[in-house]
Amino acid sequence: MEKKIPQATAKRLPLYYRFILNLHNQGKTRVSSKELSDAVKVDSATIRRDFSYFGALGKKGYGYNVEYLLQFFKDTLEQDAITEVALIGVGNLGTALINYNFSQSNNTKIVMAFDRSKRTAKTENGNIPIYSIEQLEEKLNGVEVAILTVPAAAAQDIADRLIDCGIKGIVNFTPARLTIPDDVRIHHIDLSVELQSFIYFLKNYPMNE
Ligand code: NAD
Numbered sequence: 001m002e003k004k005i006p007q008a009t010a011k012r013l014p015l016y017y018r019f020i021l022n023l024h025n026q027g028k029t030r031v032s033s034k035e036l037s038d039a040v041k042v043d044s045a046t047i048r049r050d051f052s053y054f055g056a057l058g059k060k061g062y063g064y065n066v067e068y069l070l071q072f073f074k075d076t077l078e079q080d081a082i083t084e085v086a087l088i089g090v091g092n093l094g095t096a097l098i099n100y101n102f103s104q105s106n107n108t109k110i111v112m113a114f115d116r117s118k119r120t121a122k123t124e125n126g127n128i129p130i131y132s133i134e135q136l137e138e139k140l141n142g143v144e145v146a147i148l149t150v151p152a153a154a155a156q157d158i159a160d161r162l163i164d165c166g167i168k169g170i171v172n173f174t175p176a177r178l179t180i181p182d183d184v185r186i187h188h189i190d191l192s193v194e195l196q197s198f199i200y201f202l203k204n205y206p207m208n209e
Contacts, residue, residue: 005053012042013077016069024066024070029066030065031066031069032063033064054076084109084143086143087146089150089151090117094147097110098110111143112129113131137161140162144169145169147173152175156179159180167184170184172186
């Protein structure tokens with residue numbers, strides 16, 4: 001990508017992509033920022049600003065060209081290249097993520113999982129091998145993204161091992177705050193923090209103000 005897109009905009013890309021792909025599959029050739037706004041629940045001024053970063057300048061009374069946007073999103077999100085993901089900790093949350101396996105996006109796939117327990121987790125997705133955590137170094141085989149769904153107490157140790165294997169990014173679902181080197185990217189996903197900030201916004205920024 002030549003032009004740097006702000007992080008907040010980049011976060012909305014998959015949302016836009018999914019909607020535009022649906023429109024394209026329905027045979028639609030253009031879309032207005034109002035239609036987009038209603039569908040993805042982002043206000044139309046933000047959409048217009050976001051899209052100006054993509055070089056998509058909607059025309060008044062015409063809207064945006066669906067084909068152009070779709071190609072842009074495919075290129076930017078690299079929809080053709082599959083990112084392989086390893087999941088560590090096949091408990092309640094891990095099993096749910098494996099079963100879901102990002103079926104709505106086709107560029108991210110959990111390809112293997114690890115757990116400490118010998119029991120084979122009951123997953124609907126029988127295609128994903130679940131290895132013993134002892135085999136992490138042996139089996140990871142160049143996978144660069146990992147999802148951590150182990151208990152918090154085990155998180156740092158697993159993260160260290162993943163980093164030694166050359167992992168580039170970790171999506172951390174555990175409440176543990178991890179120490180990682182600068183060249184490894186980490187995302188913390190904490191439902192209680194999300195809910196708290198959601199409730200704060202709900203109370204302090206009522207809609208339509
Ligand atoms: P769980 O106990 O059902 O699953 C944890 C799994 O990790 C088990 O299968 C266990 O055998 C495995 N495990 C434990 N130590 C390990 C190790 N050293 N190496 C490999 N595997 C190991 O727990 P859960 O409910 O699935 O939660 C998992 C994590 O996700 C917890 O840290 C929890 O706090 C967090 N969590 C986060 C959210 C969220 O929204 N972010 C929601 C629920 C749970």
